[in-house]
Amino acid sequence: MPEQMIGNGIRYTEICDPKFRSCMLLLRFYMPRDAQTAPVHALLTDQLTASSAAYPGLSALSRRLDALYAADFSGRLMLCGDAAALSFSASWLDDRFALEQEDLTGEMLELVTGCLLKPNLTDGGFSEPEFSLCRQNLLDDIDCERNDKRLYAMQRAAALSFEGEPAALPPFGERQYAEAITPQQAYAVWTQILRTAPIDIVCILPSAKPVRAALEAAFSQIPRSPVPAPLQAVSPLREVPQRCEERISMNQSKLVMTYKFRGIAPDVLRMLNSILGGINNSLLFLNVREARSLCYYCLSSYSLLKGILSIDCGVQSTDLPAAEAAVSEQIALLRRGEFPESMLREAVLDYQGRAAVRENTNSGTAGRIADGQMLGDTRSPDEIAAAFSQITRAQIAEAARQLVPDTVYILRAEEADEP
Amino acid sequence: MTLTDPLTGDTCRIIRHRSGLEIRVTELPDFRTASAQLVTKFGAQHIRYRTKDKPDIEKLPSGIAHYLEHKLFENTDCNASELFAKLGAHDNAYTDYDRTVYYFQTAGAFPDALRVLLDFVIHPFFSAESVERERGIILQELQEALDDPADVLEMQLMNGLYHAHPVRNHVLGTAQSIRQITPELLYQCHRSFYQLGNMALCCAGHVSEAEILRIADELLPDHAEQPVQTELLLPEEPETVCARHVQCSMDVGRTQFMIGFKSPPADGPERLRESLLCLLVIELLAGDSSPLYLRLLDRGLLHDTFATDCLTGTGWFAVTAEGESDDPEAVCAALCDEIARMKAEGIDEKRFDDCKKAAYGDAVLGMNSPEAAADAMTDAFVLGIDTPFARTALLAALTPADAQDCLMRRFDPNNLTVSVIAPL
Structure with missing residues (x-):
């Protein structure tokens, strides 16, 4: 893969693919998180994409992006192990489609580096009124965490499973710390990130353009002393599984069950997850949804960095015991290796298909590369599929036997939910 | 063909x-x-x-x-x-x-x-x-x-x-x-x-x-x-809205609202053209680069995201704006004031050009994957038109006068509904 270092701890990867009609630039900054910095990280994704010294105020940047043919510059927070990643992405139309022969690539590089490296500042902090609005947005996000009940249940289960670890912090942090953020503190956290965060940059272009040189020049102005972020932070195993039930006013109850593990090879875990609840015809889909009509969705997911596998489903309150038992049965089937041999092949095909579809967009390609770099796995999708195809039923069963029940979390519908 | x-x-x-x-x-x-x-x-x-x-x-x-x-x-x-x-x-x-x-x-x-x-x-x-x-x-x-x-x-x-x-x-x-x-x-x-x-x-x-x-x-x-x-067979549908304000309560963090302007339905290529026009007009009125959006944020009337859309099908047509606010009716009043101002003063041509460029960018990217291309062909079929490439040509032909005309026809402050979800 054509990757190179363009600064101290700044990895740059560029792919040219003529099938795309737009350009994509992805920048990820990795850093540790704690209760105080967690809300600041969330705020920064908004603050740094709202304005810059060149485009101060709230609408100047939006208008510029409109004039650049719906170019986009946005940020989001990712939780990776016990670390956070500030992920910024910019996309813009390829220069060949500009109606007035504008240099869209040059304009966007200036805009992006301006936002990140030359923000709109007053008295050593982010300028008003943008700062106050971004902080208010953050407080709203914290207040609205319960809006999406499925996500909320997953977050509550994670908080319980990772109790005492940075990964237990809510995605947007806690309200009390968010309220206390000042423009100066937020900017200080950002300058610290610029100095110390390992940075991955991925650029996907339809044809070669001088992006690398522009970014190298821009980041060379920053004194850098990178500090590794705690990405791999496997959560301790629990001797006695815990249960927690909370009530909320809604129609459908949510069930989340987590299992922790040690020593399962990443590829085996990914195949196990596919067979259990990742592919279209997973054990959870066939045996919990289709055969017993217990739910509309029942899925599994995992984090290699935290060493956890989660299963979540939405069910009627009266069916919660049956759903929990049915999920446990599927784990038991895996442990005994009792699943059709064909599922192994389907899991490989499923991965190949998803990987190919992901490559249909430049954002998908950039995400795949950046994710691989984060996990230290830079194999191509074909190489990964080849490795998956070597995994056997016995390996899956052995891995399933390593799953240690950790948490059962129920978010129970407070009202009678007979539909 | x-x-x-x-x-x-x-x-x-x-x-x-x-x-x-x-x-x-x-x-x-x-x-x-x-x-x-x-x-x-x-x-x-x-x-x-x-x-x-x-x-x-x-x-x-x-x-x-x-x-x-x-x-x-x-x-x-x-x-x-x-x-x-x-x-x-x-x-x-x-x-x-x-x-x-x-x-x-x-x-x-x-x-x-x-x-x-x-x-x-x-x-x-x-x-x-x-x-x-x-x-x-x-x-x-x-x-x-x-x-x-x-x-x-x-x-x-x-x-x-x-x-x-x-x-x-x-x-x-x-x-x-x-x-x-x-x-x-x-x-x-x-x-x-x-x-x-x-x-x-x-x-x-x-x-x-x-x-x-x-x-x-x-x-x-x-x-x-x-x-x-x-x-x-569609039932007889009056031109006016059924209710000006509809509300319920749910377990949400903040009050959520969606404002919809009802206007006469359109079919075939006309529906596509009218949708594109409405999206441009609502962007000019309340998009995140509009003066109204800034004023609403400044006055603390809007929180977080504010999204606009045009929802339409056989026998129905609505332009919408949705977001979070402690006072949705005040947001609605401000939006109606802006509509009145724009009707009186006309469309800002520079902003119209920028919004049109943005819509053009979206249209060019609209076919840049097998999934997007299949979506575009399906949309065209259901709409009863042949070409999935109509958007760029339609956009190129749109003028500020078209937008002004659309504003007059489809943004009637007397024919809207405000839908609200209040926290419990």
């Missing part, structure tokens, strides 16, 4: 197969995957209809199109998803008010996956037992939807905007209507609306037109059946 996008060079071939099925193909050989969508013009709004040969009005329980979508996946001996999974193809389906779409994406087994798609959609099999089993799953899907504030907000808005149009009903139906659905009703819907003459197959990506036609020849009848001509 071959249609070419002069901007990108993409082509779309439209072939009427001898079975009556319309086949639309965009070959994108640079992509490794292929995408296929089989669409019928039967959706959630089809709950009253009449056939040419029977004068009686047929009434269906709401949600039946969606139920049928679920049930078609079941074959006599297996689920179609199992067959797709064996091929490594990713399948799914969705139901909207005016259509039901079955689709798959695949990197390497396009011919076999296409065979599965054509077979399971065209050959239904429902047993009483399997229809009953599916009811539990669909009721859970409905429960989930009823906990989704965005879903509830939009449904409530449609109930405020419309007196009688079926867009008032949730696509999934109600628990009561879902319980009324039987295998016989599902077969009746399939007979009436899944005739090949009412359907299209839209394929894009790493596909070959010749191969698609060969498979169609192999699996589809060699002649078009006498069509069961169905007529969608």
Whole structure:
């Protein structure tokens, strides 16, 4: 893969693919998180994409992006192990489609580096009124965490499973710390990130353009002393599984069950997850949804960095015991290796298909590369599929036997939910 | 028929197969995957209809199109998803008010996956037992939807905007209507609306037109059946809204609102042009680069995101703005003031040009993947137009005067509904 270092701890990867009609630039900054910095990280994704010294105020940047043919510059927070990643992405139309022969690539590089490296500042902090609005947005996000009940249940289960670890912090942090953020503190956290965060940059272009040189020049102005972020932070195993039930006013109850593990090879875990609840015809889909009509969705997911596998489903309150038992049965089937041999092949095909579809967009390609770099796995999708195809039923069963029940979390519908 | 996008060079071939099925193909050989969508013009709004040969009005329980979508996946001996999974193809389906779409994406087994798609959609099999089993799953899907504030907000808005149009009903139906659905009703819907003459197959990506036609020849009848001509019966819908303000309470963090402006429906190419115009106008009025948006943020009337859209189908047309605010009525009043100002002072031409450029950028990227290209062809088919490339040409022709005209016709402050979800 054509990757190179363009600064101290700044990895740059560029792919040219003529099938795309737009350009994509992805920048990820990795850093540790704690209760105080967690809300600041969330705020920064908004603050740094709202304005810059060149485009101060709230609408100047939006208008510029409109004039650049719906170019986009946005940020989001990712939780990776016990670390956070500030992920910024910019996309813009390829220069060949500009109606007035504008240099869209040059304009966007200036805009992006301006936002990140030359923000709109007053008295050593982010300028008003943008700062106050971004902080208010953050407080709203914290207040609205319960809006999406499925996500909320997953977050509550994670908080319980990772109790005492940075990964237990809510995605947007806690309200009390968010309220206390000042423009100066937020900017200080950002300058610290610029100095110390390992940075991955991925650029996907339809044809070669001088992006690398522009970014190298821009980041060379920053004194850098990178500090590794705690990405791999496997959560301790629990001797006695815990249960927690909370009530909320809604129609459908949510069930989340987590299992922790040690020593399962990443590829085996990914195949196990596919067979259990990742592919279209997973054990959870066939045996919990289709055969017993217990739910509309029942899925599994995992984090290699935290060493956890989660299963979540939405069910009627009266069916919660049956759903929990049915999920446990599927784990038991895996442990005994009792699943059709064909599922192994389907899991490989499923991965190949998803990987190919992901490559249909430049954002998908950039995400795949950046994710691989984060996990230290830079194999191509074909190489990964080849490795998956070597995994056997016995390996899956052995891995399933390593799953240690950790948490059962129920978010129970407070009202009678007979539909 | 071959249609070419002069901007990108993409082509779309439209072939009427001898079975009556319309086949639309965009070959994108640079992509490794292929995408296929089989669409019928039967959706959630089809709950009253009449056939040419029977004068009686047929009434269906709401949600039946969606139920049928679920049930078609079941074959006599297996689920179609199992067959797709064996091929490594990713399948799914969705139901909207005016259509039901079955689709798959695949990197390497396009011919076999296409065979599965054509077979399971065209050959239904429902047993009483399997229809009953599916009811539990669909009721859970409905429960989930009823906990989704965005879903509830939009449904409530449609109930405020419309007196009688079926867009008032949730696509999934109600628990009561879902319980009324039987295998016989599902077969009746399939007979009436899944005739090949009412359907299209839209394929894009790493596909070959010749191969698609060969498979169609192999699996589809060699002649078009006498069509069961169905007529969608929509109730009389007044021009005015049903309710100015509709509200409910849910477990949400902040008050959420959606404002909708009701205006006369449009069909065919006119609907596309009017939608594009409305999107431009609402962006000029309240988009995140508009003076109004800034004022609302400044006054603390808006929180977080503020999104605008144009929602439309057969017999209905609404332009919407939604967000979070402690005072949705104040946001609505400010929006109406801005509409009045813009009507009096005219459209800012520089901002119009910028918004048009943004819409042009979106349009150019609209076909840049097999999935997006298949979506565009399906949309065009349901809209009753040939070309999936119409947006860029329509946009190029739009002027500030067109936007002003649209503003006058479709943004009536006396014909709007404010839908609100308040925290418990």
